[in-house]
Amino acid sequence: MNDITDTREQILNAAMERIHHYGYGKTTMSEIARDCSMSAGNIYRFFASKIDIAEAMARKFNAKVFEDYAAIARKKTSASSRLREFFEMSLERTYSAIEEDAKILEVANVLKQERPLYFNEQMAQERVYMVQILNDGVQSGEFRPLDRPEETAEFMQSALMKFRFPQLFSALSLPKLQRELDGVLNLLLASLSCGARTPDS
Template identity: 65%
Template structure:
Protein backbone atom coordinates (compact mmCIF):
# COMPACT_ATOMS: atom_id res chain seq x y z
CA UNK A 1 0.00 0.00 0.00
CA UNK A 2 1.09 3.61 -0.61
CA UNK A 3 0.79 4.54 3.05
CA UNK A 4 3.12 1.73 4.00
CA UNK A 5 5.77 3.14 1.68
CA UNK A 6 5.28 6.65 3.02
CA UNK A 7 5.23 5.97 6.74
CA UNK A 8 7.61 4.53 9.23
CA UNK A 9 6.34 1.43 11.04
CA UNK A 10 5.17 1.84 14.66
CA UNK A 11 8.06 -0.30 15.80
CA UNK A 12 10.56 1.91 13.98
CA UNK A 13 8.90 5.03 15.36
CA UNK A 14 9.17 3.73 18.93
CA UNK A 15 12.93 3.44 18.52
CA UNK A 16 13.22 7.18 17.86
CA UNK A 17 13.75 9.52 20.79
CA UNK A 18 12.71 12.86 19.32
CA UNK A 19 8.94 12.75 18.87
CA UNK A 20 8.84 16.17 17.26
CA UNK A 21 11.28 15.00 14.58
CA UNK A 22 9.19 11.86 14.06
CA UNK A 23 6.12 13.98 13.40
CA UNK A 24 8.00 16.31 11.08
CA UNK A 25 9.45 13.43 9.10
CA UNK A 26 6.05 11.75 8.71
CA UNK A 27 4.43 15.05 7.72
CA UNK A 28 7.11 15.78 5.13
CA UNK A 29 6.68 12.32 3.58
CA UNK A 30 2.92 12.72 3.35
CA UNK A 31 2.93 16.33 2.11
CA UNK A 32 5.54 15.54 -0.55
CA UNK A 33 3.30 12.76 -1.85
CA UNK A 34 -0.24 14.15 -1.46
CA UNK A 35 0.32 17.90 -1.12
CA UNK A 36 -0.29 20.29 1.74
CA UNK A 37 -4.01 20.77 1.12
CA UNK A 38 -4.80 17.06 1.05
CA UNK A 39 -2.86 16.24 4.20
CA UNK A 40 -4.62 16.25 7.57
CA UNK A 41 -3.27 16.28 11.11
CA UNK A 42 -5.10 13.03 11.88
CA UNK A 43 -3.37 11.31 8.95
CA UNK A 44 0.02 12.54 10.14
CA UNK A 45 -0.78 11.29 13.64
CA UNK A 46 -1.73 7.89 12.26
CA UNK A 47 1.56 7.70 10.35
CA UNK A 48 3.33 8.43 13.65
CA UNK A 49 1.37 5.76 15.52
CA UNK A 50 -0.10 8.28 17.94
CA UNK A 51 -3.44 9.89 18.64
CA UNK A 52 -4.51 13.03 16.83
CA UNK A 53 -4.70 14.81 20.18
CA UNK A 54 -1.11 13.95 21.02
CA UNK A 55 0.29 15.51 17.86
CA UNK A 56 -1.07 18.93 18.93
CA UNK A 57 1.28 18.86 21.90
CA UNK A 58 4.12 19.38 19.44
CA UNK A 59 2.53 21.36 16.60
CA UNK A 60 -0.45 23.64 17.11
CA UNK A 61 -1.60 23.36 13.51
CA UNK A 62 -0.68 22.08 10.07
CA UNK A 63 0.78 25.47 9.12
CA UNK A 64 3.17 25.13 12.07
CA UNK A 65 4.43 21.89 10.54
CA UNK A 66 4.85 23.61 7.16
CA UNK A 67 6.87 26.36 8.82
CA UNK A 68 9.06 23.79 10.59
CA UNK A 69 9.72 22.13 7.22
CA UNK A 70 10.75 25.47 5.74
CA UNK A 71 12.97 26.27 8.72
CA UNK A 72 14.77 22.97 8.26
CA UNK A 73 15.44 23.76 4.60
CA UNK A 74 16.49 27.33 5.41
CA UNK A 75 18.90 26.26 8.14
CA UNK A 76 21.00 24.39 5.58
CA UNK A 77 20.73 27.27 3.14
CA UNK A 78 21.87 29.86 5.70
CA UNK A 79 24.80 27.71 6.73
CA UNK A 80 26.01 27.76 3.14
CA UNK A 81 25.33 31.51 2.84
CA UNK A 82 27.43 32.10 5.94
CA UNK A 83 30.32 30.11 4.47
CA UNK A 84 30.08 31.98 1.16
CA UNK A 85 29.92 35.40 2.86
CA UNK A 86 33.07 34.61 4.85
CA UNK A 87 34.91 33.18 1.84
CA UNK A 88 38.03 34.49 0.14
CA UNK A 89 36.54 35.19 -3.30
CA UNK A 90 35.95 38.74 -4.46
CA UNK A 91 32.80 40.47 -3.12
CA UNK A 92 31.09 40.43 -6.56
CA UNK A 93 31.85 36.70 -6.91
CA UNK A 94 30.45 35.99 -3.45
CA UNK A 95 27.32 38.00 -4.21
CA UNK A 96 26.76 35.94 -7.36
CA UNK A 97 27.47 32.71 -5.53
CA UNK A 98 24.85 33.33 -2.83
CA UNK A 99 22.04 33.99 -5.29
CA UNK A 100 23.03 31.23 -7.68
CA UNK A 101 23.19 28.75 -4.81
CA UNK A 102 19.74 29.80 -3.59
CA UNK A 103 18.30 29.52 -7.09
CA UNK A 104 19.72 26.08 -7.84
CA UNK A 105 18.89 24.61 -4.42
CA UNK A 106 15.29 25.81 -4.47
CA UNK A 107 14.76 24.92 -8.13
CA UNK A 108 16.10 21.41 -7.62
CA UNK A 109 14.09 20.88 -4.41
CA UNK A 110 10.83 21.86 -6.11
CA UNK A 111 11.69 19.83 -9.21
CA UNK A 112 12.24 16.73 -7.05
CA UNK A 113 9.17 17.33 -4.92
CA UNK A 114 6.64 19.44 -6.81
CA UNK A 115 4.25 19.55 -3.83
CA UNK A 116 6.79 21.64 -1.90
CA UNK A 117 5.77 24.62 -4.03
CA UNK A 118 2.34 24.45 -2.40
CA UNK A 119 3.97 24.76 1.02
CA UNK A 120 5.86 27.88 -0.11
CA UNK A 121 2.64 29.44 -1.42
CA UNK A 122 0.75 28.74 1.81
CA UNK A 123 3.54 30.12 3.98
CA UNK A 124 3.69 33.27 1.85
CA UNK A 125 -0.03 33.84 2.40
CA UNK A 126 -0.44 32.71 6.01
CA UNK A 127 2.97 33.35 7.56
CA UNK A 128 4.33 36.56 5.97
CA UNK A 129 6.31 37.34 9.12
CA UNK A 130 8.19 34.07 8.74
CA UNK A 131 9.06 34.95 5.16
CA UNK A 132 10.22 38.41 6.26
CA UNK A 133 12.34 36.82 8.98
CA UNK A 134 14.10 34.73 6.35
CA UNK A 135 14.81 37.78 4.20
CA UNK A 136 16.23 39.61 7.24
CA UNK A 137 18.54 36.67 7.97
CA UNK A 138 19.75 36.66 4.38
CA UNK A 139 20.50 40.38 4.56
CA UNK A 140 23.04 39.72 7.30
CA UNK A 141 25.18 37.76 4.83
CA UNK A 142 24.59 40.22 2.01
CA UNK A 143 25.73 43.10 4.22
CA UNK A 144 28.90 41.21 5.12
CA UNK A 145 29.74 40.99 1.42
CA UNK A 146 28.74 44.57 0.66
CA UNK A 147 30.82 45.93 3.54
CA UNK A 148 33.81 43.86 2.42
CA UNK A 149 33.35 45.27 -1.07
CA UNK A 150 33.37 48.85 0.22
CA UNK A 151 36.40 48.18 2.44
CA UNK A 152 38.33 46.67 -0.48
CA UNK A 153 37.38 49.54 -2.77
CA UNK A 154 35.45 47.24 -5.10
CA UNK A 155 32.10 48.87 -4.30
CA UNK A 156 31.41 52.57 -3.86
CA UNK A 157 30.55 53.72 -0.31
CA UNK A 158 27.10 52.60 0.85
CA UNK A 159 25.11 54.85 3.17
CA UNK A 160 22.69 52.16 4.35
CA UNK A 161 23.84 48.57 3.88
CA UNK A 162 20.59 46.97 5.02
CA UNK A 163 18.56 49.15 2.65
CA UNK A 164 20.86 48.27 -0.25
CA UNK A 165 20.63 44.56 0.56
CA UNK A 166 16.84 44.82 0.74
CA UNK A 167 16.69 46.44 -2.70
CA UNK A 168 18.94 43.72 -4.14
CA UNK A 169 16.57 41.10 -2.72
CA UNK A 170 13.57 42.91 -4.19
CA UNK A 171 15.17 42.98 -7.63
CA UNK A 172 15.92 39.26 -7.49
CA UNK A 173 12.62 38.05 -6.00
CA UNK A 174 11.78 36.11 -9.17
CA UNK A 175 14.68 33.74 -8.47
CA UNK A 176 13.70 32.97 -4.87
CA UNK A 177 10.93 30.49 -5.77
CA UNK A 178 11.61 30.20 -9.51
CA UNK A 179 8.81 27.79 -10.43
CA UNK A 180 6.32 30.07 -8.69
CA UNK A 181 7.13 32.98 -11.01
CA UNK A 182 8.40 31.34 -14.18
CA UNK A 183 8.32 28.25 -16.39
CA UNK A 184 11.88 28.75 -17.62
CA UNK A 185 14.49 26.03 -17.31
CA UNK A 186 17.22 26.33 -14.70
CA UNK A 187 19.81 27.15 -17.38
CA UNK A 188 17.71 30.05 -18.69
CA UNK A 189 17.02 31.30 -15.18
CA UNK A 190 20.75 31.22 -14.41
CA UNK A 191 21.43 33.26 -17.55
CA UNK A 192 18.81 35.81 -16.52
CA UNK A 193 20.15 35.95 -12.97
CA UNK A 194 23.66 36.62 -14.25
CA UNK A 195 22.38 39.46 -16.43
CA UNK A 196 20.51 41.13 -13.57
CA UNK A 197 23.51 40.71 -11.26
CA UNK A 198 25.76 42.28 -13.91
CA UNK A 199 23.64 45.43 -13.76
CA UNK A 200 23.42 45.42 -9.96
CA UNK A 201 27.15 44.92 -9.47
CA UNK A 202 27.91 47.69 -11.96
CA UNK A 203 25.66 49.96 -9.92
CA UNK A 204 27.39 48.99 -6.69
CA UNK A 205 30.77 49.73 -8.24
CA UNK A 206 29.66 53.10 -9.56
CA UNK A 207 27.63 54.08 -6.51
CA UNK A 208 24.02 55.22 -6.25
CA UNK A 209 22.91 58.10 -4.03
CA UNK A 210 19.94 57.33 -1.86
CA UNK A 211 17.86 60.51 -1.80
CA UNK A 212 14.25 61.31 -0.82
CA UNK A 213 13.47 61.75 -4.52
CA UNK A 214 14.29 58.05 -5.05
CA UNK A 215 11.67 56.98 -2.51
CA UNK A 216 7.90 56.86 -2.68
Protein backbone atom coordinates in the same frame (compact mmCIF):
# COMPACT_ATOMS: atom_id res chain seq x y z
CA MET B 1 18.23 15.13 21.81
CA ASN B 2 15.60 14.69 24.53
CA ASP B 3 12.33 12.78 24.21
CA ILE B 4 10.33 15.88 23.31
CA THR B 5 12.76 16.83 20.54
CA ASP B 6 12.82 13.23 19.27
CA THR B 7 9.02 13.06 19.13
CA ARG B 8 8.77 16.42 17.41
CA GLU B 9 11.32 15.30 14.82
CA GLN B 10 9.42 12.02 14.32
CA ILE B 11 6.20 13.95 13.67
CA LEU B 12 7.92 16.36 11.32
CA ASN B 13 9.54 13.56 9.31
CA ALA B 14 6.24 11.68 9.04
CA ALA B 15 4.46 14.86 7.94
CA MET B 16 7.10 15.63 5.34
CA GLU B 17 6.86 12.12 3.90
CA ARG B 18 3.05 12.26 3.69
CA ILE B 19 2.95 15.80 2.27
CA HIS B 20 5.60 14.92 -0.31
CA HIS B 21 3.45 11.97 -1.39
CA TYR B 22 -0.11 13.31 -1.16
CA GLY B 23 0.32 17.08 -1.03
CA TYR B 24 -0.34 19.59 1.74
CA GLY B 25 -4.06 20.01 1.08
CA LYS B 26 -4.77 16.28 1.16
CA THR B 27 -2.84 15.66 4.37
CA THR B 28 -4.60 15.77 7.74
CA MET B 29 -3.25 15.95 11.26
CA SER B 30 -5.01 12.68 12.14
CA GLU B 31 -3.22 10.91 9.27
CA ILE B 32 0.14 12.25 10.44
CA ALA B 33 -0.66 11.09 13.97
CA ARG B 34 -1.58 7.63 12.68
CA ASP B 35 1.72 7.43 10.79
CA CYS B 36 3.47 8.15 14.11
CA SER B 37 1.35 5.61 16.01
CA MET B 38 -0.04 8.29 18.31
CA SER B 39 -3.41 9.88 18.95
CA ALA B 40 -4.51 12.95 17.02
CA GLY B 41 -4.81 14.79 20.32
CA ASN B 42 -1.22 14.02 21.26
CA ILE B 43 0.21 15.49 18.06
CA TYR B 44 -1.22 18.90 18.98
CA ARG B 45 1.11 18.99 21.98
CA PHE B 46 3.96 19.44 19.50
CA PHE B 47 2.36 21.29 16.58
CA ALA B 48 -0.71 23.49 17.11
CA SER B 49 -1.80 23.20 13.47
CA LYS B 50 -0.83 21.86 10.07
CA ILE B 51 0.53 25.26 9.05
CA ASP B 52 2.95 25.03 11.99
CA ILE B 53 4.23 21.78 10.50
CA ALA B 54 4.61 23.47 7.10
CA GLU B 55 6.63 26.26 8.70
CA ALA B 56 8.82 23.74 10.52
CA MET B 57 9.47 22.01 7.17
CA ALA B 58 10.53 25.31 5.62
CA ARG B 59 12.75 26.17 8.58
CA LYS B 60 14.48 22.80 8.32
CA PHE B 61 15.17 23.41 4.62
CA ASN B 62 16.36 26.97 5.23
CA ALA B 63 18.63 26.03 8.13
CA LYS B 64 20.98 24.33 5.66
CA VAL B 65 20.65 27.27 3.24
CA PHE B 66 21.72 29.72 5.94
CA GLU B 67 24.70 27.55 6.83
CA ASP B 68 25.79 27.75 3.21
CA TYR B 69 25.16 31.51 3.08
CA ALA B 70 27.41 31.94 6.11
CA ALA B 71 30.12 29.83 4.47
CA ILE B 72 29.94 31.94 1.29
CA ALA B 73 30.12 35.17 3.29
CA ARG B 74 33.31 33.94 5.03
CA LYS B 75 35.14 33.14 1.82
CA LYS B 76 38.24 35.15 0.88
CA THR B 77 37.15 35.60 -2.74
CA SER B 78 35.99 38.95 -4.13
CA ALA B 79 32.75 40.42 -2.83
CA SER B 80 31.27 40.33 -6.34
CA SER B 81 31.95 36.63 -6.78
CA ARG B 82 30.51 35.90 -3.35
CA LEU B 83 27.29 37.79 -4.13
CA ARG B 84 27.01 35.88 -7.41
CA GLU B 85 27.50 32.56 -5.64
CA PHE B 86 24.99 33.62 -2.98
CA PHE B 87 22.14 34.15 -5.43
CA GLU B 88 23.11 31.43 -7.89
CA MET B 89 23.11 28.84 -5.12
CA SER B 90 19.71 30.02 -3.92
CA LEU B 91 18.17 29.72 -7.38
CA GLU B 92 19.68 26.33 -8.15
CA ARG B 93 18.77 24.83 -4.78
CA THR B 94 15.16 26.03 -4.88
CA TYR B 95 14.71 25.02 -8.51
CA SER B 96 16.12 21.54 -7.83
CA ALA B 97 13.90 21.07 -4.78
CA ILE B 98 10.77 21.94 -6.78
CA GLU B 99 11.85 19.79 -9.71
CA GLU B 100 12.35 16.81 -7.40
CA ASP B 101 9.06 17.34 -5.61
CA ALA B 102 6.49 19.76 -7.06
CA LYS B 103 4.35 19.44 -3.92
CA ILE B 104 6.86 21.64 -2.09
CA LEU B 105 5.48 24.52 -4.14
CA GLU B 106 2.07 23.95 -2.55
CA VAL B 107 3.63 24.29 0.90
CA ALA B 108 5.44 27.48 -0.19
CA ASN B 109 2.19 28.99 -1.48
CA VAL B 110 0.34 28.20 1.75
CA LEU B 111 3.12 29.71 3.87
CA LYS B 112 3.20 32.83 1.71
CA GLN B 113 -0.49 33.43 2.34
CA GLU B 114 -0.81 32.31 5.95
CA ARG B 115 2.61 33.16 7.40
CA PRO B 116 3.90 36.32 5.65
CA LEU B 117 5.92 37.26 8.75
CA TYR B 118 7.90 34.04 8.34
CA PHE B 119 9.11 35.16 4.91
CA ASN B 120 10.00 38.60 6.26
CA GLU B 121 12.05 36.96 9.00
CA GLN B 122 13.88 34.76 6.51
CA MET B 123 14.67 37.72 4.24
CA ALA B 124 16.00 39.69 7.21
CA GLN B 125 18.30 36.82 8.18
CA GLU B 126 19.53 36.58 4.61
CA ARG B 127 20.42 40.28 4.63
CA VAL B 128 22.80 39.73 7.55
CA TYR B 129 25.11 37.74 5.26
CA MET B 130 24.60 40.10 2.33
CA VAL B 131 25.59 43.11 4.43
CA GLN B 132 28.74 41.30 5.56
CA ILE B 133 29.73 40.77 1.91
CA LEU B 134 28.84 44.34 0.93
CA ASN B 135 30.91 45.77 3.79
CA ASP B 136 33.84 43.56 2.79
CA GLY B 137 33.56 44.92 -0.75
CA VAL B 138 33.59 48.52 0.47
CA GLN B 139 36.56 47.93 2.79
CA SER B 140 38.59 46.31 0.02
CA GLY B 141 37.84 49.15 -2.40
CA GLU B 142 35.93 46.86 -4.75
CA PHE B 143 32.60 48.60 -4.04
CA ARG B 144 31.91 52.31 -3.70
CA PRO B 145 31.09 53.59 -0.18
CA LEU B 146 27.55 52.74 0.90
CA ASP B 147 25.69 54.99 3.33
CA ARG B 148 23.18 52.29 4.25
CA PRO B 149 24.39 48.77 3.33
CA GLU B 150 21.32 47.22 4.98
CA GLU B 151 19.11 49.19 2.61
CA THR B 152 21.30 48.24 -0.36
CA ALA B 153 20.87 44.56 0.57
CA GLU B 154 17.12 45.03 0.78
CA PHE B 155 17.00 46.66 -2.67
CA MET B 156 19.08 43.82 -4.12
CA GLN B 157 16.63 41.30 -2.72
CA SER B 158 13.76 43.20 -4.34
CA ALA B 159 15.52 43.36 -7.70
CA LEU B 160 16.21 39.61 -7.61
CA MET B 161 12.83 38.50 -6.24
CA LYS B 162 11.93 36.63 -9.42
CA PHE B 163 14.84 34.26 -8.85
CA ARG B 164 14.16 33.70 -5.16
CA PHE B 165 10.65 32.28 -4.97
CA PRO B 166 9.36 29.35 -7.05
CA GLN B 167 5.97 31.05 -7.35
CA LEU B 168 7.68 33.61 -9.61
CA PHE B 169 9.64 31.22 -11.82
CA SER B 170 6.79 31.25 -14.39
CA ALA B 171 7.64 27.69 -15.51
CA LEU B 172 10.93 28.87 -17.03
CA SER B 173 13.82 26.45 -17.51
CA LEU B 174 16.80 26.63 -15.17
CA PRO B 175 19.19 27.75 -17.97
CA LYS B 176 16.79 30.58 -18.87
CA LEU B 177 16.54 31.69 -15.24
CA GLN B 178 20.32 31.44 -14.79
CA ARG B 179 20.88 33.61 -17.88
CA GLU B 180 18.45 36.25 -16.61
CA LEU B 181 19.94 36.15 -13.11
CA ASP B 182 23.43 36.65 -14.53
CA GLY B 183 22.24 39.68 -16.49
CA VAL B 184 20.52 41.31 -13.52
CA LEU B 185 23.54 40.63 -11.30
CA ASN B 186 25.79 42.28 -13.91
CA LEU B 187 23.70 45.45 -13.66
CA LEU B 188 23.58 45.43 -9.87
CA LEU B 189 27.28 44.77 -9.41
CA ALA B 190 28.18 47.46 -11.95
CA SER B 191 26.20 49.95 -9.89
CA LEU B 192 28.14 48.92 -6.78
CA SER B 193 31.58 49.09 -8.36
CA CYS B 194 34.07 51.61 -7.02
CA GLY B 195 33.87 53.71 -10.19
CA ALA B 196 30.07 53.86 -10.27
CA ARG B 197 28.40 57.22 -9.71
CA THR B 198 25.62 57.54 -7.16
CA PRO B 199 22.35 59.26 -8.16
CA ASP B 200 23.36 62.34 -6.13
CA SER B 201 26.86 62.68 -7.62
